[in-house]
Amino acid sequence: METFSYVKAPNVEKALASADGAKFIAGGTTLVDLMKLYVETPKTLVDINLLPLDKIEKLPDGGLRIGAMVRNSDLAWSEEVKKSYPVLSEALLSGASPQLRNMATTGGNLLQRTRCMYFREPSAGTPGGYGCNKRTPGTGCAAVDGFNRMHAVLGTSDKCIATHPSDMCVAMAALEAVIHVEGPKGKRTIAFADFHKLPGETPHIENALEAGELITHVDLPKPVEGAKSTYLKLRDRASYEFALASAAVVARVEGGHIRYIRVAMGGVGTKPWRSREAEAALMGKPANEAAFKAAAQAALAKAKPQKDNAFKVELAKRCLVRSLKTATATA
């Protein structure tokens, strides 16, 4: 770990004032880990744990406002979330361990960084170091020719194939959350779909945040009336493990036909993967296995497997079909 200075911010104003050249630290569950590995080497850490952003509040329009500092555990067990957005509660509880969820925050989880093994090996440029365009732009991608069983099959580029690891974000993508940020130029909102960036030529740019901007809260739109939602995570072991494939589905069925549908996937994409292709294939269709399979086919049509992860394509399809069954079940 490199030496760094540490500032505790008592309020948003002070946090923003100290932000120049610094990194905010909330739960620290990713950041501290990466600092120990020399992947993150911030000169200054601004501790935002004192910021008054730890509330979950109902909005006048029926939506829900989640403070950026709300811990994953508190969000998962919130009565409002369990009742109105079960997909979010299920996604949160499928991630990490209770200890990590007690520390990790809503804002921090939006910025969770990949578990790509090569990203986490910092000695690039030396023999034995690995190229990583995400860590050090222009050094190549060691994962493409490396061990890439856990890597992405959707949204990859020849510069980066790292998987976005978050479960929470997959649920939020399906819920069409809106991210509120505050920065040197004032406040603004970012639609969830626009928040995370595809790697393209610039895998080191992971999201739409600009320098010095702080996430203050996340708004969930009013729950869709009559809709059911679900999250399914498939992985190598039963607990405390990243997804090989996951799916978040919000669906409303009327008269046997799908009248509202949002689909997002995890474990397979370079960002939380909203599948508009699957949604298009399902909208207005009868809620049956044939439609679900067609949707799964559509969702993975553009998948580009690597040498060790071709199985993810089939697994993601099965994951999606089962999630759609669950979310559209009438009983």
Added chain:
Amino acid sequence: MAMDTLPHAAGIIGAVVPRIDGSLKTTGTARYAVDHNFPNLVHAVAVQANIGKGRIRSLDASAAEKMPGVVLVMHHGKIDNVYRFYPHESDGTISEARPPFSDDKVYYWGQFVAAVVAETLEQAKAAAASIKVEYEAETPDVKTDLSDFDGERPESWKRGDPDKALASAAITLDQTYVTPVETHNPMELHGTVAVWDGENYTLYECTQGVVNHRVVMSQVLGVPRENVRIISRFIGSGFGGKLFPWPQSSIAASAARTLNRPVKISVDRRMMFSNTGHRPHTQQRIRLGATQDGKLTAIRHDFFTQTSQLDDFVEHCGEQTPFLYSCPNLVVTTGMVRRNVGAPAPMRGPGAVPGLFALESAMNELAEKLKMDPVEFRLKNDAERDEGKNLPFSSRHLKECWTTGAEKIGWKNRTPEPGSMRRNGKFTGLGLGSASWSAARIPCTASVELCPNGRVCVRCATQDIGTGTYTIFAQVIHAATGVPLDRIDVFLGDSSLPEGPTSGGSMATSAVLPAATTATNSAVTRLLHIAASLPDSPFHGMKPENLAISNGRVMQKGDQQPKVVGVSMNSGRQLSANGIPFEEVLKMANLSGITATGKTAPSFEDPKAKQYSLHSYGCHFAEVEWEPEIARLRVSRVVSVFDCGRIINKGAGTNQMLGAVVMGLGMSLFEETVHDHRTGQPINNNFADYIVPTIADLPDLDITFLDYPDYIVNEYGARGIGEIGMAGVAPAITDAVYNATGVRVRELPVRIEDLLKSTIHEA
């Protein structure tokens, strides 16, 4: 079980006895190796090579040397008082024979190339990170396919003509089975605290063998054995990875002597994936021949096992093959294949665990070909005697293991057709694997002291690696004297004590029992003689052989209480007012204590034991559940039955077996150390990427001990457990997987990508 309901006296042998050191661990009072701190202590941090093969062109430590707190930088050409240990010419064993920093060559990724010693751990870490090493790197060889090996392949255990028998067999099977590199991940990291006093080394270690560690380190450090003391009172498990010294021990000791200050070094989790051993990759071809009605006629077991560049480590996959079944024609061949990896090490059930995965998988496959029930097939081929050594078995109840396990899991309801069994909307599968592990009585010396404060001390330079050895000693003393457990002090884990066994090979218990018993009986005999001879003694003039010790009191024979329940752990309640406490005898005689020593004679020098084949046996029956719709496989039940002689502590014994089955489940479904093919680095060197079972993965586990004593091994009939619990789990699970999914997995672990090939679907 509550302490006050323990069976008393001799009844304590075989009971569920809580560990006497348990509260030290649960309260954090037990001090492990790197928990030791001393005034003036400094911290060492090692630097790892980040190439997998090549040589060091230059190493620049100039920045590190100037950094705050740095007191020493060690590297090639700059390490003092470390010598080479020649394993084959001495009575000790080392893990990695090459002394640290002994040349400029790099043989595997992560090899230690330097170390920094500083006042604080943080200073040492920062300085270690600043060391610049330039390499001439070559491409390391970490290929997992071992088929290209063209070196020597010695034959062993050959009998009959296996090739001819295979050629003429009615039914044959020819399959290759692969197990990956698996890394020991005990909870406690490897570490050493070294103290040099100008003449003597004291090394606080996490070792499974304080005696071996002393033998090795006295040579490595170039001082007489008497000048090295190894202390290892508590070990956070080892699984074989802590059997023999690793280089960090030499680095710490050398630095301590150079600096004349205590030095602490810890090998972190990442380093443990390259620097402190692993179970090597194995590739095993099994050929079986049988008659049409299912009698084995030939077994050919040809295996490759991977090792490092410099150390000759063989994973003896064929060890159980010659005697598990009756078969007239058999041969085992071994190929030791070098790769650019760190030295392998024994890992729980070395040889047997991968070996039986192959042999038992092949037996299951052949049973299918024969259209025979796998249990029937085994019963038909059970061996009456050890056909490898041509000796009778000392005690073998493998048939009963199979039939008992089959009964418990409901084997009779199994249908062999894949995907033919369903429950609650899931497919189920049942499978079977047999287990075996060798038994022996290895040498041990222990001393027992009856103390004037009413306590009994027992001393032995063995150690408790978490398996319950402390408690076994206390049970023996209690059984022989009736002194309550809380008045028995067990001293282990110190090489200055009477020489005891390494805790490895599941042989510690069978070794310590005779020595502890002999020492106790000998001390008691002396006590009774003194009691009979003292003028003031109430027993004056009686014959010593008419006296006895019971409940910790000397009394006339016949006055002993009958066996009762109620006091063994708790000295607060006295059972009997007969006789006088043994410490009163010592006081009357003005003795500071009575000490006696007992020895265990090894079975390999015992003419009677040499006439028998000594092994433990067992089997596992596994049940899995399979949901093809989401490719989800879960192990739902494992029933395990063991024939391990008499179990001395059913609590600790069951605990060991549960842990072993869980480890076997991890081997079957999760564990694999992956080396990057370009660098040779174990790339999944952490607990997020190298996965082991969580509690959520655990099935219902059911452990049964048949508990037949084996008196050839020792007078308690105890053989030893630990390793055997893991052997046979993997073939049971993969067979159950086949039964549920139709997919035969011959290369571990079983992965979702294998199971996606299943053609079993919802009806």
